[in-house]
Amino acid sequence: MVLTNVLSSPYFKVQLYELKTYHEVVDEIYFKVTHVEPWEKGSRKTAGQTGMCGGVRGVGTGGIVSTAFCLLYKLFTIKMTRKQVMGLITHNDSPYIRALGFMYIRYTQPPADLVDWYDGFLDDEEVCPHGSHSFVLQDLGIIDLCNCPK
Secondary structure, eight states: HHHHHHOOOOOIIIIIIOOSSOOOHHHHHHHOOOOOOBOTTTOOOOOTGGGTTTTTOSSSSOBBBHHHHHHHHHHHHHTTOHHHHHHHHHHOOOOHHHHHHHHHHHHHGGGGGGHHTTTOOOOOOOOGGGGOOOOOGGGTTSSOOOOOOO
C-alpha cells in the first residue's frame, strides 16, 4: 500500500522526478522531511473497519504517504554507491538524512549484513529524531536502534 501511494503521489511524480543526483536528493531530505513515519499525520483512516482486517496494525484505507517515504523510494531509484550510503548515515546536518540512510540499508541489504552496517551507531541518539519511533532494527526483533519513546 505504501509503494502504491508513493508511485501515485504528485510529489513523487512531479517534484522528485526532477531530482537526478544524490546531492539533490540529500538537499531535498534536509529541507522537506519533518518525520520518518510512512503516512502524514491524520491522513490515514482506520476507524470503522470491521471483519478479518478490522483493527489489524498496518491494514487500513491508505492515506497521504509521507515525504520521507517518497524520498526513501527516490533513493532506491538512484542506485547509490557504498560511499554515498555511508555519506547518508554519517551526515552531520540532519538526523532525518541519517534516518533515511539507515532505512535504505534496512531495505536493501541482506539481513546478515545489517549488524555490520549498524555497528557503531547503536547508541547514537540522534538517529531517532524528535520523538519518532525506533524504526531501523525494531523490525528485525533483535534490538532497538535507540531508546526513544514509543
